[in-house]
Amino acid sequence: MNPLYSSAEIRAIEQAAAAALPEGVLMQRAGQAGANAALDLLPFSTANAKVLVLAGPGNNGGDALETAAHLAYAGAQVTILHFPPQSEPSAERAAAMQRAQTSDARFADLDAADIAGTEWTLVVDGLFGIGLQRPLAGALRAVAETVNGLKCSILSLDLPSGLDADTGAIVGPDGVAIHATHTVTFIGNKPGLHTCDGRDYAGLVDVSRLDIDAAHFAPARLHLNDVKFFSRHLRARRHNTHKGSYGNVAVIGGAQGMTGAPLLASRAALNSGAGRVYTLFVEDALPCDFGQPELMCRVAAGFDLEQATLVIGPGLGASPYASDVLAAAIASGSALLADADALNLLAANPRLQTALAQRPAGSVLTPHPLEAARLLGCAIAEVQADRVGMARKLATKLNAYVVLKGSGTVIAAPNGDAVINTTGNPALATAGTGDVLSGLCGSLMAQGWPLWEAALAGVWLHGMAADVLVTEGAGPIGLTAGELIPAIRVALNRMVQHHGR
Numbered sequence: 288m289n290p291l292y293s294s295a296e297i298r299a300i301e302q303a304a305a306a307a308l309p310e311g312v313l314m315q316r317a318g319q320a321g322a323n324a325a326l327d328l329l330p331f332s333t334a335n336a337k338v339l340v341l342a343g344p345g346n347n348g349g350d351a352l353e354t355a356a357h358l359a360y361a362g363a364q365v366t367i368l369h370f371p372p373q374s375e376p377s378a379e380r381a382a383a384m385q386r387a388q389t390s391d392a393r394f395a396d397l398d399a400a401d402i403a404g405t406e407w408t409l410v411v412d413g414l415f416g417i418g419l420q421r422p423l424a425g426a427l428r429a430v431a432e433t434v435n436g437l438k439c440s441i442l443s444l445d446l447p448s449g450l451d452a453d454t455g456a457i458v459g460p461d462g463v464a465i466h467a468t469h470t471v472t473f474i475g476n477k478p479g480l481h482t483c484d485g486r487d488y489a490g491l492v493d494v495s496r497l498d499i500d501a502a503h504f505a506p507a508r509l510h511l512n513d514v515k516f517f518s519r520h521l522r523a524r525r526h527n528t529h530k531g532s533y534g535n536v537a538v539i540g541g542a543q544g545m546t547g548a549p550l551l552a553s554r555a556a557l558n559s560g561a562g563r564v565y566t567l568f569v570e571d572a573l574p575c576d577f578g579q580p581e582l583m584c585r586v587a588a589g590f591d592l593e594q595a596t597l598v599i600g601p602g603l604g605a606s607p608y609a610s611d612v613l614a615a616a617i618a619s620g621s622a623l624l625a626d627a628d629a630l631n632l633l634a635a636n637p638r639l640q641t642a643l644a645q646r647p648a649g650s651v652l653t654p655h656p657l658e659a660a661r662l663l664g665c666a667i668a669e670v671q672a673d674r675v676g677m678a679r680k681l682a683t684k685l686n687a688y689v690v691l692k693g694s695g696t697v698i699a700a701p702n703g704d705a706v707i708n709t710t711g712n713p714a715l716a717t718a719g720t721g722d723v724l725s726g727l728c729g730s731l732m733a734q735g736w737p738l739w740e741a742a743l744a745g746v747w748l749h750g751m752a753a754d755v756l757v758t759e760g761a762g763p764i765g766l767t768a769g770e771l772i773p774a775i776r777v778a779l780n781r782m783v784q785h786h787g788r
Contacts, residue, residue, distance in 0.1 A: 290507030291707065292475035294417040294452050300474055304499040311379035313497055314346065317473050318353020318383065320495035321411065321444045324471040325358055328409055328440045333363040336408040340365060340392070341430065343414035343448065344372040349380035350444050350473070351413020352387040358411075365392035368402075370414070370427065399433040410434050410441045412465045414448035417477070422459025423449045435466045443467035446480060447488045454673045455483030455695065464488050471495055478509055481707045482674050482695025509675065512698070512708040512747050517740040518786040520731075533562035534733030535595035538726060539587055539612060540628070541568035545602030548627065548722045551768055552601045554579045555726030558776045559748075561733045565595060569609050587612050592619040598729035600629030601722040610636065617642045617650075622732045624651040626725040627658075633685075634661035643685050649738045650687040653725050659691055675705055688742050690728070692721060696750070698742050706743060710750025714757050719768030724749045727775060751778050 305313055329336045338358055342351040359365045367387060414427060423431050431449060434441060446452050449464030457464045468490040470480060474497055480489040536556040540549035553566040557579065567587040576582045592615060599616045603609045610632050616623055617639060625633065630652060633639050643650055660667040662681055670677045678691040678699035691697040696708040728745035732738060752774035757763050761770060
């Protein structure tokens with residue numbers, strides 16, 4: 288189900304498949320797949336379509352040359368901007384070059400002004416694939432920057448040139464990448480297309496396996512999130528139940544000036560199905576949440592932490608008492624989700640980290656990149672440069688399920704399994720949405736969902752609610768966290784109707 292493969296895994300699959308095929312077949316198949324994807328983006332009549340094909344010096348450039356030849360045979364007006372290899376090309380690339388040269392495609396030495404001054408129907412990006420090690424520079428960088436200013440569709444072959452296939456980061460501290468509207472990726476899907484900068488630069492992603500036999504694909508440890516991963520826990524509610532059937536959630540936070548955070552988390556927990564929700568304040572408790580009076584507002588002191596699933600951190604603060612409450616929550620036998628200030632307190636206290644890693648009840652952590660960097664003792668740029676790797680590292684270190692938030696949220700398990708989420712949009716880049724997510728995940732945990740599936744479903748639903756609201760015109764600009772809560776409730780009920788048991 289939606290497997291993702293690292294560059295090393297892709298190379299291994301490619302080598303094994305190529306060994307069983309005549310030389311050059313995989314490049315020919317990639318060229319045909321690229322041409323098919325390009326033709327889908329052209330008008331019904333290709334005769335007037337002006338297509339610019341960027342062919343880089345490596346085998347990705349060979350894929351582009353094959354694509355160009357096919358498009359020329361289909362009747363498109365194809366112009367090839369070719370960057371020749373500095374060393375002897377592979378035999379398959381040389382064959383692709385010959386096919387392009389004998390087609391009606393035109394090779395041209397274009398500069399940035401020539402590219403910008405032509406009204407292209409489509410640009411096919413075949414500058415670099417998974418082998419890129421250095422940032423685009425010189426003429427290549429100028430071409431990428433110029434292409435990014437065009438108004439036409441841009442199709443990248445395998446991945447947008449300048450993007451790291453494994454991490455989704457743009458190669459180089461001041462690098463650039465092709466900003467594609469569409470990507471046809473070969474052999475297997477790649478994590479970098481779906482996290483970090485990938486979602487902004489890859490556009491719509493289609494996968495062409497190049498007819499490689501399934502036997503060459505090892506079981507993947509990384510996937511795209513899918514309802515199938517958690518649908519078995521979507522159950523219609525029986526009539527013969529009561530509030531105790533659906534678990535208790537205790538949201539712990541609410542230091543002075545930060546009472547909104549635990550209220551958002553608590554409202555999300557209640558509206559996503561928890562039977563009872565306690566909002567526990569580390570300082571003075573509110574008498575009531577007048578917007579959601581069903582919540583039970585209390586002080587944290589004296590509350591029996593064994594009677595509820597614990598969501599700790601929203602607005603918790605950094606006081607010594609907050610740290611004591613976190614220690615008590617970690618020491619409890621309850622399922623635990625730690626977010627926000629709880630993560631910062633953990634980062635500052637190795638003793639708490641050790642206690643968390645030894646919890647038999649299990650834990651979920653929901654850091655944003657800065658919180659993850661603090662927990663790992665590194666810079667935020669290091670986290671963003673390898674989101675999947677860092678999420679896995681943190682999950683292993685703290686023996687917890689980790690939800691590394693951001694574009695293409697990564698959910699990682701202590702055993703190394705990881706999932707990249709595909710729902711969500713920039714509407715979530717506003718204060719309080721993380722609190723809503725923590726309450727939602729905590730609610731599913733309280734209802735008996737395993738921690739892994741609760742995290743997967745919570746992240747998926749959270750993003751889907753934002754997607755629906757944006758589709759309805761409520762965002763992305765100006766959407767508020769509180770608006771997500773009723774949309775999550777609707778999405779969850781619809782999922783139960785369609786997938787529930």
